[in-house]
Amino acid sequence: MKNIVLIGMPGVGKSTIGVILAKELGYQFVDADLLIQEQEKRLLKEIISEEGIEGFIAIENQVNASIEADRTVIATGGSVVYGKEAMEHLGEIATVIYLKLSYKALRKRLGNLKNRGVVLRDGQTLKDLYEERVVLYEKYADITIDEENKNLEETLQSIIDTL
Template sequence: MKPIFFIGFMGVGKTTIGKRLGGVLDLPVIDMDQYIERIEKKAIKDIFLQHGESYFRDLETKVLFELQSEEAIITTGGGVVEKKANRDFLKQNDSVFHLTCTFDALWERLEGDENRPLVLNNSKDKLLGLFERRFPLYEEGSSVTIHTDHKSVDNVVQAIVPYIKS
C-alpha cells in the first residue's frame, strides 16, 4: 500500500483528520512538520527565522521523497505545493486528498496562532492572497478534494474512506 497524503492550506484540519483516519484504518500517521522538527531539532518557526523559507521548502521536498514508501497517512505542511517537483510527485500518487474550506473559516482557526510563521508575518489580506494563489496548486497535486466546512471530523473521515477502499 502506498501512503495516503493530506495537502491543503494551514488550518484546514490535515493533522486532525489524518489522526482520526489513522485510527479508523489502523495506520500510523506521520506529520511532516513534526518529522522535520525532529530531524532539525528545532521548531518550524525557528527554521524559518534562522534559515529562511527556501531552506525549509528544500527540507520538505527531501522528506516527501523519503516518506514515499511508508504505509502511513502523511500530513503535509500547507506550503508543500509551492515546489513543482512536490506537486508532480504527489500527482503520481492515487491517495492525495486536498482538504479545504472557506477562507473565513480558516481565519477563525488561524488568527493569533503564534506557531505558524506565515500567520505571524502576514495580514489577513495577505493570507487570503496566499490562500487564493495556492488553491490551484493543491488541486494540481491532489487526486480528491474534500471540503471540511461545517463538517465534523468523523464526517470528513467518512467522506474519505470510500476513496481508499476502492
C-alpha cells in the same frame, strides 16, 4: 490501498484527521512537519526565521521528497505544494487528498500565523496566500474533500466514503 497524503491550508486539521484516519484504516501515521523538525532539530518557525522562506521551502521539499512509507497516512505542511519534487514523489507513492475550506471559514479557524510556522512572505495577506495555494492544491490533488460546514466526524466519513 497505497499511502494517503493530506494536503491543505494550515488549520484544516490535516494532522488531527490524519491520526484518526490512520487508526480507522489500520495504517501508520506520519506528520511531515515533525519529520522536518526532527531532521533540522529546530521548530518550523525557527527554520523560517533562520533560513528564510526559500530556505525553509527547500528543506520541506527535500524532506517530503524522501518520505518512504507503506500503508501510511501522511499529513503535510500547508506549504508542501511549493515543492515540485515533493509533490511528484507524494503523488507517486500515495493518493493525495486536498482538504478544502473556504477562505472565510479558514480565517475563523486560524490563530497567530507566525507562531504556527506558516510560510507568509512580507506584505502577503492570508487571502493572498489562500488564493496562491488553492490553485496548487487543486493541481496536485487526486481527491478533494470539502470541509465546509462539516465537523471532524463528517470530514472523516467523507474521506472514507470517497476512498
